[in-house]
């Protein structure tokens with residue numbers, strides 16, 4: 001039986017002269033792989049739909065034995081042309097797409113992660129976000145996966161963390177601690193600006209992030225703390241070419 005899938009293309013490849021495999025995130029079913037037979041020559045059935053980042057609606061069925069999914073046609077909703085014509089923007093978008101392709105998530109999270117990726121690609125296409133943008137996206141997705149620390153209060157005594165101190169962050173437990181509860185800063189040392197930035201990412205969506213200017217020391221602290229947090233909780237580290245499971 002055929003169904004329709006709202007999709008964002010993660011990656012594609014050819015596997016015979018005209019046939020294409022497609023890896024995409026579906027808003028209702030999460031990350032999927034399917035085949036578009038004759039896809040590379042049929043503009044009528046797939047025009048613009050089989051390119052990375054494209055936002056499309058697919059008609060999806062299965063082969064006779066039900067062992068793999070087959071795309072019968074696609075309708076292009078948006079192709080993000082400004083993004084595609086700029087190498088730097090392609091790099092930012094590819095980073096976000098690779099992250100979605102690397103994490104495991106259940107169908108309940110699929111719609112939210114799909115929406116976040118769609119918003120993120122829309123911002124990269126329309127604006128000129130800085131190189132920090134993919135980290136904000138990864139952080140937001142990690143929070144949506146249920147790893148959602150409270151950065152505003154001490155995880156032990158409950159005191160608000162409003163002062164301009166250095167606090168500590170316990171990566172394993174996912175809690176921030178006040179100076180009294182961790183005087184020796186045994187956890188990961190973070191400034192109150194970093195905690196506020198991370199808390200703000202929790203409360204906002206990608207369309208609020210394009211004009212964000214974060215001082216470089218806060219930025220580098222966010223990178224360090226979130227990279228460790230995601231390595232511990234999602235089992236992923238970012239390397240030059242993509243994400244590696246740890």
Ligand SMILES: [Zn+2]
Pocket residue numbers: 154155156157158159177178179180181
């Ligand atoms: Zn405390």
